[in-house]
Amino acid sequence: xxxxxxxxxxxxxxxxxxxxxxxxxxxxxxxxxxxxxxxxxxxxxxxxxxxxxxxxxxxxxxxxxxxxxxxxxxxxxxx
Amino acid sequence: xxxxxxxxxxxxxxxxxxxxxxxxxxxxxxxxxxxxxxxxxxxxxxxxxxxxxxxxxxxxxxxxxxxxxxxxxxxxxxx
DNA sequence: GTGTGACTTATAGTCCGTG
DNA sequence: ACACGGACTATAAGTCACA
Numbered sequence: 001x002x003x004x005x006x007x008x009x010x011x012x013x014x015x016x017x018x019x020x021x022x023x024x025x026x027x028x029x030x031x032x033x034x035x036x037x038x039x040x041x042x043x044x045x046x047x048x049x050x051x052x053x054x055x056x057x058x059x060x061x062x063x064x065x066x067x068x069x070x071x072x073x074x075x076x077x078x079x
Numbered sequence: 080x081x082x083x084x085x086x087x088x089x090x091x092x093x094x095x096x097x098x099x100x101x102x103x104x105x106x107x108x109x110x111x112x113x114x115x116x117x118x119x120x121x122x123x124x125x126x127x128x129x130x131x132x133x134x135x136x137x138x139x140x141x142x143x144x145x146x147x148x149x150x151x152x153x154x155x156x157x158x
Numbered sequence: 159g160t161g162t163g164a165c166t167t168a169t170a171g172t173c174c175g176t177g
Numbered sequence: 178a179c180a181c182g183g184a185c186t187a188t189a190a191g192t193c194a195c196a
Contacts, residue, residue, distance in 0.1 A: 006144070007130055024159060035191055040160060048189065050127045050170085051089070052082035065085070066149035073145050103178060114172050119179065126170075129189070 008045030009072040010054075015043040017061045017068070031060035080152060087124030088151040089133075094122040096140045096147070110139035 018028050025043070029036040034053065041047050042057070058065040097107050104122070108115040113132065120126050121136070128136075137144040 048129045048131045050129050052127045055082045066145050070145035
């Protein structure tokens with residue numbers, strides 16, 4: 001799979017998961033101690049995010065990182 | 080899980096997988112168009128690697144990224 | 159509550175070596 | 178074949194004003 005494609009898909013997965021939890025970008029950003037606009041750009045797939053930040057987002061979403069990645073790679077749902 | 084812990088575990092997984100394929104760091108680096116010293120430091124868990132580069136490494140190791148991540152997070156084996 | 163462009167600072171990542 | 182370092186350059190991190 002193309003790298004930039006994965007990062008866009010991952011953004012969608014993150015957004016879906018956030019909305020499923022009823023959180024705003026601002027609330028998610030607070031949970032992982034990142035900036036609101038940064039989280040927004042990640043969701044839009046604009047950032048080549050580092051592993052440390054993805055882990056923090058996954059934690060804030062109460063999800064395992066590998067499940068987020070799998071959902072992005074395989075199109076599977078996130079629990 | 081702590082972010083830096085995951086990156087160290089991921090390094091070990093990458094190394095194990097590379098050795099299982101009988102590749103040197105240099106050969107792996109060539110496969111994903113990254114520098115040999117960089118791949119070495121990733122394996123040592125010293126790098127906060129970006130998602131694009133992890134994907135390239137996963138591809139070069141002929142593995143799905145989510146399987147690498149899962150192996151690092153859960154301690155499961157990589158096929 | 160979110161999208162976006164511009165921006166500075168931090169660090170990812172390269173390239174030259176050495177043991 | 179790998180670890181490690183120094184000196185770079187490229188790019189991610191992180192923030193802001195405004196729409």
